[in-house]
Amino acid sequence: MERYKLIESLSTQSNIPAREIQKYLDMAEFRKVKKNEHIVQIGDPRVTLVLIQSGCMMTYFEDKRKGMHVFQFGMEMWWSGDLEAITNGSPSFYGIKAILPSEVYLIDIHLYNTMLTEQPLFQRYFRIIFQNALISHQKRIVRNISYSAEEKYLEFIELYPKVQLIIPQKYIASYLGITPEFLSKIRRKLAGK
Amino acid sequence: MERYKLIESLSTQSNIPAREIQKYLDMAEFRKVKKNEHIVQIGDPRVTLVLIQSGCMMTYFEDKRKGMHVFQFGMEMWWSGDLEAITNGSPSFYGIKAILPSEVYLIDIHLYNTMLTEQPLFQRYFRIIFQNALISHQKRIVRNISYSAEEKYLEFIELYPKVQLIIPQKYIASYLGITPEFLSKIRRKLAGK
DNA sequence: CGTCTATTTGAATGTACTCAAAAGCGGTGG
DNA sequence: CCACCGCTTTTGAGTACATTCAAATAGACG
Numbered sequence: 001m002e003r004y005k006l007i008e009s010l011s012t013q014s015n016i017p018a019r020e021i022q023k024y025l026d027m028a029e030f031r032k033v034k035k036n037e038h039i040v041q042i043g044d045p046r047v048t049l050v051l052i053q054s055g056c057m058m059t060y061f062e063d064k065r066k067g068m069h070v071f072q073f074g075m076e077m078w079w080s081g082d083l084e085a086i087t088n089g090s091p092s093f094y095g096i097k098a099i100l101p102s103e104v105y106l107i108d109i110h111l112y113n114t115m116l117t118e119q120p121l122f123q124r125y126f127r128i129i130f131q132n133a134l135i136s137h138q139k140r141i142v143r144n145i146s147y148s149a150e151e152k153y154l155e156f157i158e159l160y161p162k163v164q165l166i167i168p169q170k171y172i173a174s175y176l177g178i179t180p181e182f183l184s185k186i187r188r189k190l191a192g193k
Numbered sequence: 194m195e196r197y198k199l200i201e202s203l204s205t206q207s208n209i210p211a212r213e214i215q216k217y218l219d220m221a222e223f224r225k226v227k228k229n230e231h232i233v234q235i236g237d238p239r240v241t242l243v244l245i246q247s248g249c250m251m252t253y254f255e256d257k258r259k260g261m262h263v264f265q266f267g268m269e270m271w272w273s274g275d276l277e278a279i280t281n282g283s284p285s286f287y288g289i290k291a292i293l294p295s296e297v298y299l300i301d302i303h304l305y306n307t308m309l310t311e312q313p314l315f316q317r318y319f320r321i322i323f324q325n326a327l328i329s330h331q332k333r334i335v336r337n338i339s340y341s342a343e344e345k346y347l348e349f350i351e352l353y354p355k356v357q358l359i360i361p362q363k364y365i366a367s368y369l370g371i372t373p374e375f376l377s378k379i380r381r382k383l384a385g386k
Numbered sequence: 387c388g389t390c391t392a393t394t395t396g397a398a399t400g401t402a403c404t405c406a407a408a409a410g411c412g413g414t415g416g
Numbered sequence: 417c418c419a420c421c422g423c424t425t426t427t428g429a430g431t432a433c434a435t436t437c438a439a440a441t442a443g444a445c446g
Contacts, residue, residue, distance in 0.1 A: 061335060069339050071331070084328045116317075123316040124309075130323035135277045137330040142264065144337040145370030146256050149402070168424065177338030182402055184426050342434070361392065375434055377394055 001054050001076045009077060014125035024115050029106040033098040039106065040096040047092050048106040049081040050074070055102025056166055059094045070174040073099070073163050079129060086112060099167050144177070150186050152176045194247050194269045202270060207318035217308050221298040226291040232299065233274075233289040240285050241299040242274040243267070248295025249359055252287045263367040266292070266356050272322060279305060292360050337370070343379050345369045
């Protein structure tokens with residue numbers, strides 16, 4: 001996606017004039033990142049929201065026992081970032097890295113607050129963004145507590161047919177909370193039908 | 194919690210004058226519900242957000258194979274309801290019932306939209322509510338994909354020490370996505386330490 | 387006190403994980 | 417353009433975690 005299209009979309013969604021969206025985007029840090037490059041490391045004190053203009057990003061975290069887990073994938077026009085860290089100023093619990101060459105805008109805490117206070121329509125914009133994100137998080141929890149691994153995988157490829165083609169299978173397994181070996185076995189079983 | 198305290202809290206959180214909060218609360222349907230009484234049934238076409246003044250509610254859903262699952266618990270001052278149904282007008286995927294005698298306000302789609310359009314500060318209020326809800330949903334997903342059943346349980350009683358005392362254990366098991374029998378075994382194991 | 391539901395227990399089963407090794411695949415340099 | 421290297425995926429055997437089913441026990445409430 002190109003910059004002007006991103007601005008158009010944001011303008012339409014938010015009812016904020018394109019020229020004003022542009023003003024705030026200019027205040028954000030724009031970055032082109034290569035495949036596998038990190039834009040946020042776990043523990044970074046400087047926390048930002050990330051708006052993806054093009055490419056594909058992934059958010060991950062770690063636990064001591066089992067290492068890295070994929071928290072979510074982000075595509076064009078999606079937001080990522082550690083909302084909790086943004087909210088209370090703690091260091092980032094998540095890391096964010098590019099799965100494909102990508103272009104992103106980094107909105108730090110200060111800019112986020114500026115946008116919300118200077119332009120009240122951003123309150124509405126983020127209310128809608130968060131409301132929709134909440135819905136999809138709720139659905140994911142529903143699947144987490146009621147689906148088998150196989151069902152989770154089938155639902156995933158149905159929900160994100162594009163993502164599924166791009167990213168390594170082991171990341172899908174991690175996102176679903178299963179091991180890559182077991183996902184491989186699920187796929188073998190499904191293929192034999 | 195009493196009505197005037199609820200109004201005070203909402204007013205403080207939202208920066209909206211108490212008298213105006215009161216006006217919208219008066220437009221909502223107020224209901225006292227008995228223990229185990231339902232305020233929303235799965236599939237209900239009339240969908241509402243629920244603001245809990247007192248007591249304890251639980252949101253649940255069903256799948257054909259394993260029956261009912263607890264989606265979440267709601268305490269005083271919390272919101273519940275099917276956001277997706279509110280957003281797109283579909284029938285409710287979730288049911289809501291009282292675990293304790295409770296008092297709730299029901300905000301239907303129409304009133305929700307009225308509040309958002311008439312009083313822009315509600316955009317900010319719900320932006321904050323959703324932002325915080327999103328954070329706790331994200332954390333729950335993190336636990337879902339990276340914790341064992343035992344760890345999930347320990348985290349639960351730490352996060353919700355009050356809820357844990359009130360509600361039947363089988364509902365906690367369901368919330369965590371495990372069977373009541375297995376939770377019982379986890380507790381036995383933990384007790385023997 | 388009796389009934390109904392929740393919890394506990396145990397045995398058998400199934401689902402998913404670990405570990406180790408082999409096969410596949412993509413990018414890089416010669 | 418091919419060969420090699422590193423990483424991902426597959427495979428299989430053994431194990432651990434969690435479920436199912438059935439029955440016994442405990443608790444709550446009228």
